[in-house]
Amino acid sequence: MTDSTISPLRLRMIEDMTIRKFAPKTQQGYIRAVRNFSAFLGVSPDGASLEDVRRYQLHLVTSGTSATVINHSLTALRFLFTVTLRRPAVVADLAFVREPRKLPVVLGPEEVARLLDAAPGLKYKAALSVAYGAGLRASEVVSLKIADIDSTRMVIRVEQGKGRKDRYVMLSPPLLDLLRAWWREAQPQGWLFPGQNRDCQIFCV
Numbered sequence: 001m002t003d004s005t006i007s008p009l010r011l012r013m014i015e016d017m018t019i020r021k022f023a024p025k026t027q028q029g030y031i032r033a034v035r036n037f038s039a040f041l042g043v044s045p046d047g048a049s050l051e052d053v054r055r056y057q058l059h060l061v062t063s064g065t066s067a068t069v070i071n072h073s074l075t076a077l078r079f080l081f082t083v084t085l086r087r088p089a090v091v092a093d094l095a096f097v098r099e100p101r102k103l104p105v106v107l108g109p110e111e112v113a114r115l116l117d118a119a120p121g122l123k124y125k126a127a128l129s130v131a132y133g134a135g136l137r138a139s140e141v142v143s144l145k146i147a148d149i150d151s152t153r154m155v156i157r158v159e160q161g162k163g164r165k166d167r168y169v170m171l172s173p174p175l176l177d178l179l180r181a182w183w184r185e186a187q188p189q190g191w192l193f194p195g196q197n198r199d200c201q202i203f204c205v
Contacts, residue, residue: 009046010034013084033076045080050090053077057095067097126182127193130156134169144192146183151176 006014010031017027038045040056056077060070074094081090107115112132119125131141140158148157154176155168179192188194 007044009044009084013080016084017079029072030076030079033073034080036073037077045077046085048081048090050093053081053090053094061097067099070097071099122182122185123193126178129175129178133172133175136169142191142193145190146188146192148192149176149179 013031013034014027017030022030034045037048037056040059041048041052057070057074060073065073074091074096078091078094082088116125116128116132119128127141130136130144131138134156136144136156136158143159144156148159149171150157151171154171154173156171158167158169160166182188186194
């Protein structure tokens with residue numbers, strides 16, 4: 001899609017999000033939410049009123065939309081009207097939905113051990129162990145480089161992780177031993193867990 005096929009309003013919103021360095025997935029989600037709102041109205045959202053937004057909220061709730069999707073949609077609309085359209089009064093009374101908190105399912109030590117032992121090879125066992133032992137997300141694990149493992153200070157450097165921030169996490173001796181075993185077996189040079197093409201990450205070929 002070229003700029004000529006994008007409406008001026010959408011282009012302006014994309015520019016506003018780009019200026020604020022929103023992640024690509026966030027931008028896509030916001031654009032999708034605004035597009036759904038526009039489809040509900042049947043016209044461009046730039047002329048929407050407070051009552052239009054209220055009707056859309058009611059529509060989302062009564063149609064069984066999840067609290068997560070509702071809140072995401074309202075956040076996108078708040079950005080559209082507050083930043084791009086400079087009409088904050090339209091979204092001044094947005095009512096976000098409280099999401100019920102549920103306790104996560106926690107695996108016991110024996111269950112974790114069985115899960116790691118079922119990994120197809122040392123690379124995947126090491127990657128899963130890093131995720132579990134250091135509390136890293138999958139995207140953070142696949143982005144690890146050899147230089148991120150600091151055996152002197154016993155920490156792992158995570159670059160641009162959650163919230164696009166750098167941080168350090170603790171590296172336990174058993175996990176270090178496992179990573180050393182993986183390094184001795186594969187001799188990775190750049191990425192800690194390379195894909196079939198050693199120049200890219202584990203999920204690429």
